[in-house]
Amino acid sequence: MNEFSSTNVQAPGQQLLINIFPLFLVFIFILIGHVSFGLEITTHLDPALFLVPVFFLALHSKRNLTPVLIMLLGLFKDIIDGTPFGFWGVLITFFYFAAHGQQQVLLRAEFRGRWLGYAAVSFLTFLIAYLIAAVRDDMLSLFWLSMASAGLSALWFPPISILLGMLIIDEQE
């Protein structure tokens, strides 16, 4: 698998696509996340598909503006979802920060390694979400629901990463 594999992704022609397309995908996934499929098992879970393009940006984007735009998208999710303002802002920025911190290791890793890295950061992010909900008066979350959401998010990693990996493959060609 070639997903997320290249480190030389900053060719001028592709730079815009690599920096803008994942952000657009984050926006789309925030909206799509609200479509109900009427399945009992997924109703109360948040698959957080938007975390995959954020992970991609954390590994590849070198623009200073990227974390700011990611935080703004988190705040946008708070407004859309009805969660306290700043809740997803904190989580998504933390996710970006944690993934970016492991950039060098993850870029050298095999696909399975990156998947594992993504899953680890997702679980950590949802653990923080659970803890924030636990200390706030106006929020409550069940631990297993948060962890199941992180698990579901990790399951979505391969198909979305294939889509994002195509950006890099095109550039290499």
Next chain:
Amino acid sequence: MASFRSRKSELRVLSVSGIAVICLIFAAICLIFVARDDRVIGTLRQLMSDAFAPTYDVISRPSLELRKMRNAATNLVDLQASYTELEQENQKLREQLVELRRTRVLLDRYRELLALPVEPSLHVISARVIADLQSPFVRTLVANTGRMAGVQEGQAVTGGRGLIGRVVSVGRVSSRLLLLTDFNSHVPVLISPSNTRAILSGNNADRPVLRFLPKNARIEEGAQVVTSGKGGQVPIGIPIGVVRFDGNGSPYVDLLEDFHNLSYVRIISTRAIEPPPSDPDTQILTERGR
């Protein structure tokens, strides 16, 4: 040269991390200091809902059609069983209808005799669920109807079987519905037949719990839970579910409505309570009462 490039790259990475930390601090400040019911955020939220209502409408349609197809397929498989069940239900409903007509006549007579105020007539607004915002942290829905259709904050929302929640914010063409299972949902209820009052509170799980029960209240498993009408906005008597007890003996409500498969909802609007018409017999009764 290579060393210089590597150093430059390292500096750039650090600066992106630094910006991420600043963003993290900013978002944390927002989280700590901006209240959840902040008016500006609330207005912005509703404006966004209105703005994205057509998008939600479009993206939710394939899912709705899929669900319809799935339900149709299920119904086809169980056609004979469904027919028998419907026959029995129809028979039962006919019997209940006769009883209901008799009760209604009696109720109207009692109301006249006691000079009770006329209960507001119910006005139902049908709406389609265009966004399901249920997650581990919130339990809300967005419906494709708003102020233009007469929806107001606080109105009760029902599914096909019973109450599912209430309207928490209204835009021009969309409204947000807080489900009974949300942690911030608290609805005054009446437990029949004992007429015990309580508050039904959501806990972000499928089973909202009964709180503020009177001391020594005796409620039985299977008792019906309906809205109490306290507060005026939610009409009295809308069915919610039945009482059950968990392993610790704490009461919770087994909801009538299936929250996982909500496609359409009904928003119930009440009109202001009007005084009873001035009837000479009623006046005499009132004077005797004094």
